[in-house]
Amino acid sequence: MFMKNVALVLYLLLMPWMLTAGEGSTLHRTAIPAEEREIIAVIRGAVEDDSWWQAGNVGEVRAVLSRYYAEPLLSHLSEQAWQFIAQPTDWYSRTTVTHTGIYWQSNREAIVQASLLSEDVTSGEKIRGEADFSLHKSEAGWHITRAVFRWDIPGE
Numbered sequence: 001m002f003m004k005n006v007a008l009v010l011y012l013l014l015m016p017w018m019l020t021a022g023e024g025s026t027l028h029r030t031a032i033p034a035e036e037r038e039i040i041a042v043i044r045g046a047v048e049d050d051s052w053w054q055a056g057n058v059g060e061v062r063a064v065l066s067r068y069y070a071e072p073l074l075s076h077l078s079e080q081a082w083q084f085i086a087q088p089t090d091w092y093s094r095t096t097v098t099h100t101g102i103y104w105q106s107n108r109e110a111i112v113q114a115s116l117l118s119e120d121v122t123s124g125e126k127i128r129g130e131a132d133f134s135l136h137k138s139e140a141g142w143h144i145t146r147a148v149f150r151w152d153i154p155g156e
Helices: 002-014 033-048 058-065 073-086
Strands: 093-105 109-120 126-138 141-151
Touching: 033 093, 033 109, 033 126, 033 141, 058 073, 073 141, 109 141
Parallel strands: none
Antiparallel strands: 093 109, 109 126, 126 141
């Protein structure tokens, strides 16, 4: 597990979209409790808040998702979510965060890994997954700039 986490951190740090570590950065978990709570609340909200389903237009979707996501990811997800809402669906799943770990944090950037559980509310089938999140802190607070999800295949 340790090597997996080290590999994840190195991979994410080497991505061209990541800012280099500056003053106050760390490669171990030393988040201030208030900061940690804010970061985890953003992750939980992004995964668990399904109020965007009730949106009547793309602007309303954007208003909900803007609590959690920053540009350009916000615009992309808002459009995708609106297209999804506009079509009939048989998707009846609820996803929850079961565990989070802050693997790197500076004053303005953070990398978080979350364990997820998605349950089909009609069949009870459960699928486990993980997600890696990159966050940026602005005057408006912490927001997700990148998210990568991996889901287990049922039956494996």
